[in-house]
Amino acid sequence: MRLDIHNSDIPLLCRACEARHKGICGALDPKQLQQLGRQTGRREVAAGTELVAAGVQTDGYANILSGIVKLSKLMADGRQQIVGLQFAPDFVGRPFAASSDVSAEAASTVRICTFPRSALEDMVRQSPGLEHRLHEQALRELDDAREWMMTLGQKSAAEKVATFLLLLSRHVDPLVEGYSDHLEIPLKRSDIADFLGLTVETVSRNLTQLRKAGVLTIQKNRLVTVNDFSLLETAAGL
Amino acid sequence: MRLDIHNSDIPLLCRACEARHKGICGALDPKQLQQLGRQTGRREVAAGTELVAAGVQTDGYANILSGIVKLSKLMADGRQQIVGLQFAPDFVGRPFAASSDVSAEAASTVRICTFPRSALEDMVRQSPGLEHRLHEQALRELDDAREWMMTLGQKSAAEKVATFLLLLSRHVDPLVEGYSDHLEIPLKRSDIADFLGLTVETVSRNLTQLRKAGVLTIQKNRLVTVNDFSLLETAAGL
DNA sequence: CGAGCAGTTGATTCGTATCAACCTTGGTGG
DNA sequence: CCACCAAGGTTGATACGAATCAACTGCTCG
Secondary structure (H helix, E strand, C coil), X not given: CHHHHHHCCCCHHHHCCHXXXXXXXXXXXXXXXXXXXXXXXXXXXXXXXXXXXXXXXXXXXXXXXXXXXXXXXXXXXXXXXXXXXXXXXCEECCCCCCCCCCEEEECCXXXXXXXXXXXXXXXXXXXXXXXXXXXXXXXXXXXXXXXXXXXXXXXXXXXXXXXXXXXXXXXXXXXXXXCCCEEECCCCHHHHHHHHCCCHHHHHHHHHHHHHCCCEEEEECCEEEECCHHHHHHHHCC | CHHXXXXXXXXXXXXXXXXXXXXXXXXXXXXXXXXXXXCCEEEEECCCCEEECCCCCCCEEEEEEECEEEEEEECCCCCEEEEEEEECCCEECCCCCCCCCCEEEECCCEEEEEEEHHHHHHHHHHCHHHHHHHHHHHHHHHHHHHHHHHHHHHCCHHHHHHHHHHHHHHHCXXXXXXXXXXXXXXXXXXXXXXXXXXXXXXXXXXXXXXXXXXXXXXXXXXXXXXXXXXXXXXXXXX
């Protein structure tokens, strides 16, 4: 079968990789994948590991293979805002800039495929399709950020918490179900609070509100089942 | 002089245009500018004019030549969040998507250079440099949006107002001065409120606070002079 | 088993929204 | 020309929502 022959040109690492199709590597042909493959490394990092530090020059980029990465900004006095969440097969890093004032940290155990800055830049020069993919991800992240600005600026605490849960259920696509009513929240309460511009206490109170209203069942702290999506959407202000 | 001869290839419209150098058109050569020039139209629109409606398919794009454009999102119940401000020579519109859930409205009198969707798409196919420019603008807007998430989520009302004034003084580059301590605020109080996630009253109160503290002088409602930038930065939480 | 971290719940405080009155300005038509 | 009006803006009194402070419960790990 031709397909097998053709496929055999693709590095082993890439064959089962999600980023290979939906991610940025989808823009590359087998030859380019091989070239890139020679410079990549797979890593599995524990929750809490900092992948990219704010304001620090980074040597490379990465694709997320599994797990969740949180992007955050810090103020001088310690206040923190989480400004984005990334899932497989997102690209991690700031293209065309030595550093950024956003830091990236593994929220759960994360598997990533890393490659040096120069490798990406070479590839971009070779195939414009790659920049297009990066551009599309940037536009998607921009939409997400603006959606979140709406939430941060206009919604009440209860609406914020509900909105956050909906966001998760859309992204944390579990292996089994089609739509995810069964959530494993990848963040601790303090992270959720930093994401929503609230305090831990307020997040906690509003989760119990939703539980008491029958919208959720909370199996364990991080393990939640959504019983009624339409109620949750109403609670989110939609 | 060669330069003149060469220059004569560039459409008249483009010669004095800021977007020609710093904007996306900087990626195009004279021939392409001519081609694009045949399809462009200049318009001057009054403050309040809607340039792009949320969720509505648009036929085209535009470059801002002068003036300020506000991007906003609306909730079902009428709550509004301004999610971005654009200045010359920014590109207006959502590349590669028929529509977006963000609406664009002229905040001041705005001069724009419009062109049809197909023209942009043709150009992008011809020169990868153009997509690169669009990509860079998207990344810049993403940085701005995340910076603003920090402000919306973590800062107090007083800090928000100060941060807003600093943002303006950085962008509204007046013709005369090098750094802009002399501001003409392009938004009314209710817009500022929508931008900051506050109410008109709170914005007003905090502006008078800053005036009484000597940080600002308010000549007229929209006309403000910053007397002390370092005080303003302190007030912004920096 | 105790220490420490994550999470919940309750009492109180504080900041901002809300409601309401008032002032200012620019435009319009008698 | 001035009276009027509506829209934009300010200021004050009060109400409410979320932060803060504090106590307590479970869980995990050495």
